[in-house]
Amino acid sequence: CVKAFQKRPGGHDLWKAFCERQGGGKRDPAARRIQDLTHFLAEVNSGGVAVETESVPMSRHARLVTQIKQGQRSSDSFKHCWWRYCAGLENARDLVDPAQHSLESLQAFMSKAFQGVTTHDDEHKALVQQVKQGQRSSEEFRGAWYTFCSKKGTQKNDPARHDKAFLHEFLANPLTQRARPNSAAISSIAPC
Secondary structure (H helix, E strand, O other): OHHHHHOOOOHHHHHHHHHHHHOOOOOOHHHOOHHHHHHHHHHHOOOOOOOOOOOOOOOHHHHHHHHHHHHHHHOHHHHHHHHHHHHOOOOOOOOOOHHHOOHHHHHHHHHHHOOOOOOOOHHHHHHHHHHHHHHHHOHHHHHHHHHHHHHOOOOOOOHHHOOHHHHHHHHHOHHHHHHOOOOOOOOOOOOO
């Protein structure tokens, strides 16, 4: 059951955090005591019922861990907001791994530090589509995108993994404007 849970989004990170809290240094479920496995499954199972199938329900903590990790992967601004939140905690060390935070800490971040902001809004999706369409339509545009990403110090070339500000900056760049195959086919969205 633990191995099945590890395959779920965020499951591996929760297992890793649990193993670190319990000590012993072994992450392989087969090398852990039955009591450890039972304790882990009880911890992640919000109903407190023993899990017997691969369809392990995710606890609120696990769902928030997954949301925060996905937010960090999809948006640099979300990631930086999370890092600032972690740096502001009064802990002796900054914990940037969401799985290391309590449910209350994750809820506080989601409700206060990033209130009202979604990682995938319509404008972001439209900007991503503009960049992807430009890449499909023109080698020069594709080259301009890779060059822009490289000059910004990032190796992330998937437009969906960048925030709106990054995409706006790229689309407003004069080199990008010249590389557009058909400016009528790729409409520009004005930055906020």
